[in-house]
Amino acid sequence: MRAAFPAPVLTLAVMALFLWCAAAAAFEVEEERLFPAPDGGGREVSILSTTDTSVLGPVVEAYQRRHPGIAVRYTVASSQEVFAAIADEGRSFDLVISSAMDLQMKLANDGLARAHRSARTDAVPPWARWQDNLYAFAQENVVLLISRKALGPLPLPQTRRDLIELLRENTALFRGRVGTYDPALSGAGYLFATQDSRQSDSFWRLAEVMGSLAPRFYTATNEMIDDIKTGKLVLAYNILGSYAGPRLAGDPDVAIVELQDYTLTLLRTAIIPATSKAPDLGGEFLDFLLGPEGKAAIRDEAGLPLIDAAALAAHPYLRPMRLDPGLLVFLDRLKRRDFLDEWNSALMRN
Amino acid sequence: MKRTAVSLQLRLVFQLLAIAALLAVVLYLTVRTVADQAAEATQDGVLGAATLAISERLQGGDDGVSVDLPYEAFSILGSISADRVFYRIDAGAATLTGYDDLPLPEVADIALRPVFYTRDYRGAEVRIAAVSRTVLVARRPVAVTVLVAQTRQGKEAIAQGVAQRAAALGLGFFALAALLSLLAAKSSLRPINRLAEAVERRGPQDLRFVDHPTPVELRPLISALNGFIARLRAGLSRTETFIAEAAHHIRTPLAVVRARAEIAMRQSPSEEAREEIRALIRAVEESSRTAGQLLAHATVVNRSDQLIEEPVDLTRLMRDLVATFQPTAELRDIALRLDLPEGEVTVRGDRPLLEAALRNLLDNAVKYSPEETLIEFQLTCADGHAEVIVADRGRGLSGQGQAQLAKRFVRGTNAGDVIGSGLGLTIVDEVATAHGGTFTLADREGGGTCARLSLPLS
Numbered sequence: 001m002r003a004a005f006p007a008p009v010l011t012l013a014v015m016a017l018f019l020w021c022a023a024a025a026a027f028e029v030e031e032e033r034l035f036p037a038p039d040g041g042g043r044e045v046s047i048l049s050t051t052d053t054s055v056l057g058p059v060v061e062a063y064q065r066r067h068p069g070i071a072v073r074y075t076v077a078s079s080q081e082v083f084a085a086i087a088d089e090g091r092s093f094d095l096v097i098s099s100a101m102d103l104q105m106k107l108a109n110d111g112l113a114r115a116h117r118s119a120r121t122d123a124v125p126p127w128a129r130w131q132d133n134l135y136a137f138a139q140e141n142v143v144l145l146i147s148r149k150a151l152g153p154l155p156l157p158q159t160r161r162d163l164i165e166l167l168r169e170n171t172a173l174f175r176g177r178v179g180t181y182d183p184a185l186s187g188a189g190y191l192f193a194t195q196d197s198r199q200s201d202s203f204w205r206l207a208e209v210m211g212s213l214a215p216r217f218y219t220a221t222n223e224m225i226d227d228i229k230t231g232k233l234v235l236a237y238n239i240l241g242s243y244a245g246p247r248l249a250g251d252p253d254v255a256i257v258e259l260q261d262y263t264l265t266l267l268r269t270a271i272i273p274a275t276s277k278a279p280d281l282g283g284e285f286l287d288f289l290l291g292p293e294g295k296a297a298i299r300d301e302a303g304l305p306l307i308d309a310a311a312l313a314a315h316p317y318l319r320p321m322r323l324d325p326g327l328l329v330f331l332d333r334l335k336r337r338d339f340l341d342e343w344n345s346a347l348m349r350n
Numbered sequence: 351m352k353r354t355a356v357s358l359q360l361r362l363v364f365q366l367l368a369i370a371a372l373l374a375v376v377l378y379l380t381v382r383t384v385a386d387q388a389a390e391a392t393q394d395g396v397l398g399a400a401t402l403a404i405s406e407r408l409q410g411g412d413d414g415v416s417v418d419l420p421y422e423a424f425s426i427l428g429s430i431s432a433d434r435v436f437y438r439i440d441a442g443a444a445t446l447t448g449y450d451d452l453p454l455p456e457v458a459d460i461a462l463r464p465v466f467y468t469r470d471y472r473g474a475e476v477r478i479a480a481v482s483r484t485v486l487v488a489r490r491p492v493a494v495t496v497l498v499a500q501t502r503q504g505k506e507a508i509a510q511g512v513a514q515r516a517a518a519l520g521l522g523f524f525a526l527a528a529l530l531s532l533l534a535a536k537s538s539l540r541p542i543n544r545l546a547e548a549v550e551r552r553g554p555q556d557l558r559f560v561d562h563p564t565p566v567e568l569r570p571l572i573s574a575l576n577g578f579i580a581r582l583r584a585g586l587s588r589t590e591t592f593i594a595e596a597a598h599h600i601r602t603p604l605a606v607v608r609a610r611a612e613i614a615m616r617q618s619p620s621e622e623a624r625e626e627i628r629a630l631i632r633a634v635e636e637s638s639r640t641a642g643q644l645l646a647h648a649t650v651v652n653r654s655d656q657l658i659e660e661p662v663d664l665t666r667l668m669r670d671l672v673a674t675f676q677p678t679a680e681l682r683d684i685a686l687r688l689d690l691p692e693g694e695v696t697v698r699g700d701r702p703l704l705e706a707a708l709r710n711l712l713d714n715a716v717k718y719s720p721e722e723t724l725i726e727f728q729l730t731c732a733d734g735h736a737e738v739i740v741a742d743r744g745r746g747l748s749g750q751g752q753a754q755l756a757k758r759f760v761r762g763t764n765a766g767d768v769i770g771s772g773l774g775l776t777i778v779d780e781v782a783t784a785h786g787g788t789f790t791l792a793d794r795e796g797g798g799t800c801a802r803l804s805l806p807l808s
Contacts, residue, residue: 330421
């Protein structure tokens with residue numbers, strides 16, 4: 001067979017063009033940091049993550065104490081950008097860590113994750129994993145933040161019903177000082193809002209009440225925490241407790257409330273993408289996260305709660321989001337459009 | 351190359367094992383197939399339900415088709431197995447939402463019930479359920495197709511688990527069948543083995559009919575065997591009768607020849623002629639003896655088949671015999687010493703046979719003893735046996751074994767000019783055997799032979 005342009009060559013050319021285009025339309029990186037190998041080894045593991053370097057950096061350093069020959073390139077992006085980097089741009093990373101369970105699930109479901117099994121992954125409980133692709137290493141509650149100072153003598157709400165009542169009866173206090181994620185822009189916010197809408201009808205009533213109070217919309221948890229500390233916000237709804245806890249420790253002015261009707265629990269998950277060039281290193285890092293040293297670093301240095309079935313059993317109001325194909329439903333184009341339409345009509349009334 | 355027949359038991363076991371193996375394989379395949387179908391039916395059921403649940407959420411309107419994907423339908427798909435899920439919703443010719451490259455069904459009419467088919471999609475085999483609904487968009491009907499697909503790893507895992515169990519079941523079944531077939535082969539061959547043992551246990555002279563409880567299948571063999579035994583018996587009996595007749599018919603003319611020859615010798619004047627006639631008489635005597643012994647042997651064989659048992663007093667028998675042989679012995683200056691215990695010594699047996707045996711022993715001793723010697727004829731009792739000993743100073747055995755001498759028509763190499771048939775010791779041996787006794791022959795210290803006939807006491 002002697003053709004001028006054999007099919008494989010043509011395919012390669014097309015792929016190269018595609019990759020170039022993809023590289024040109026690069027996903028938005030928030031932060032990138034290289035942790036050089038402590039003993040100057042030649043290999044590098046690249047991690048794409050939604051978790052800030054300030055949080056997971058100590059865990060990376062703990063990993064390098066165990067594996068000093070390996071450099072770690074730690075890239076931080078928003079959950080939607082992380083998804084786009086793998087699913088749309090086909091970028092190569094050896095491990096993807098994200099709090100957006102739905103997007104991680106979609107990567108795994110669409111065959112963009114590489115299976116990984118080891119003694120460590122086998123020890124992960126079934127509810128904290130999906131197939132051999134997706135493994136959770138932290139479970140974080142989605143909480144409500146309230147400024148005690150602003151609330152004064154008013155009681156802390158224990159349920160969404162309490163919260164709705166509180167907002168309705170104190171509109172002057174809360175107007176313009178209620179904050180939550182913008183689900184259209186934040187992957188985590190969209191996940192929390194959609195899961196909320198599944199849990200109970202009170203969510204839409206709450207949304208309408210918040211909508212009447214000229215709420216502020218955010219894309220990052222930290223900004224909301226900043227604003228509640230400065231008093232710009234009185235109430236922040238759907239905040240990751242794992243971020244709020246360390247930053248508000250010792251601050252008596254802000255209460256962290258786990259609502260008793262239900263409190264969502266998020267699983268922070270990791271996958272090895274199919275595009276990985278060093279899947280063995282990705283697997284090694286994943287095994288480290290699931291092993292005793294990694295767990296200690298996650299709990300003590302990153303301050304993230306570990307996967308713990310006992311904690312769920314002890315607090316029956318905790319509702320861990322299930323790692324199953326149901327997560328794909330709200331990622332559906334039509335479903336997303338319809339949900340955001342409804343959200344906007346509830347919250348963007350003025 | 352002669353084909354050796356394989357053991358019945360082996361053959362039976364192999365055949366039963368082959369059947370068991372075949373059945374085990376059939377069992378394995380059946381269980382696998384059924385489990386496969388059941389697993390597929392389960393998956394189809396859930397997929398179909400999900401497809402229908404989505405199709406029920408389809409809504410028309412002026413803007414187009416909308417669908418509110420039910421969360422639980424997808425969640426339930428994941429509850430059976432952690433399989434990857436894909437879906438596609440087409441309105442008219444355009445894909446409304448989902449994975450727009452998911453393969454569509456080949457059949458057109460899928461309006462009422464979901465259809466199921468299997469395709470390769472995104473590097474894995476997927477099971478797809480498809481159903482179609484008509485929705486009004488701006489008052490015009492639009493055909494909407496809903497596809498829900500799931501990879502088959504869970505189903506494969508179930509099928510594999512069942513297959514492993516089925517394989518274990520098949521192996522267990524086979525092992526059990528092997529054990530049972532061994533037992534069955536052993537038990538069904540037991541009558542044959544028992545019969546074989548019964549026939550094998552028989553003595554060489556035992557020509558009784560086989561009268562053993564046997565299964566129906568072996569009866570033809572038994573009756574054939576018995577027929578064979580009957581023919582053998584008849585043949586033997588005919589032979590013995592023929593020999594006896596022949597011997598009798600030869601003896602009578604020989605007696606006449608001998609009488610005439612003696613007369614002729616007496617009347618002959620020539621010493622040379624007399625010498626010739628004497629040789630003739632000796633030859634005639636030898637023939638006559640042989641004929642006599644043949645007759646005796648035939649009698650022994652014939653009688654030992656149906657032994658008439660009666661008490662026989664050996665002391666009396668021996669006294670009578672000594673009286674008979676005394677004249678012949680005295681003629682050659684041979685002394686006969688009879689040594690008997692006190693009282694009667696009784697054995698159970700056939701009197702004529704016992705007499706023939708003892709006569710032969712004594713006759714041999716007298717014949718082969720030189721002149722002026724002593725023959726000891728002794729009877730002792732010990733350990734429930736009576737032992738008759740005949741000891742002479744004759745020519746001994748000249749190194750030939752007893753076994754050799756007891757054969758028919760075999761005479762000692764040192765018999766020389768003594769007249770004999772070579773049947774005497776054969777008769778003694780057969781009589782001893784027929785009475786459950788023994789006969790031994792040995793060289794005697796200082797020359798001569800010692801014959802011992804041992805018989806059980808009654």
